[in-house]
Amino acid sequence: MEASSSSIKARTVAELQAVKRKSGKTYGQIAEETGLTNVYVAQLLRRQAQLKPGTAPLLRASVPGLTDELIHEMMQPPLRSYDPNLIQDPAVYRLHEAVMHFGESIKEIINEDFGDGIMSAIDFYCSVDKVKGVDGKDRVVVTFDGKYLPHTEQTTEHMVSRLRRQDNQDRKPE
Secondary structure, eight states, rough: OOOOHHHHHHHHHHHHHHHHHHTTTTHHHHHHHHSSOOOHHHHHHHTTTTTTTTHHHHHHHSSSSOHHHHHHOOOOOOOOOOOOOGGSSSSHHHHHHHHHHHHHHHHHHHHHOOEEOOOOOEEEEEEEEEEEETTEEEEEEEEEEEEEEOOOOOOOGGGGGHHHHHHHHHOOOO
């Protein structure tokens, strides 16, 4: 019986997490050594992002326990997914709650400042930072840095399928 892609991913993630633990490094330390964001490093080591060829030597230098097999697997397009039970973790639930609570206001400000559109989660950078608040207590700063994507007006003159149909009609012999 062939293993499912989700079980292969789970096994690979477990191996990657073990290698990270053995390195003794934090995501932040690996990020600093590779020039990536700390969240992107975590995404790579959870198989939620694809390792690019130019980054592979930097990651291997930072985390020497990564085998050729793991590097090869990390360079494959990942199955980007999540466990639906993840929302039960208090940290994840609070992030979700914050986005849901502030989402409508954030959307209005995006529309006010940029126009009718969205923030990309593809052309996107994310980081988590620890800072001291004005009261001297630790604070969490989560940064979402996404490209603005305007919604387009859907006119027929810009439809590729319509242009192809028109082009084919123009080529029909009489």
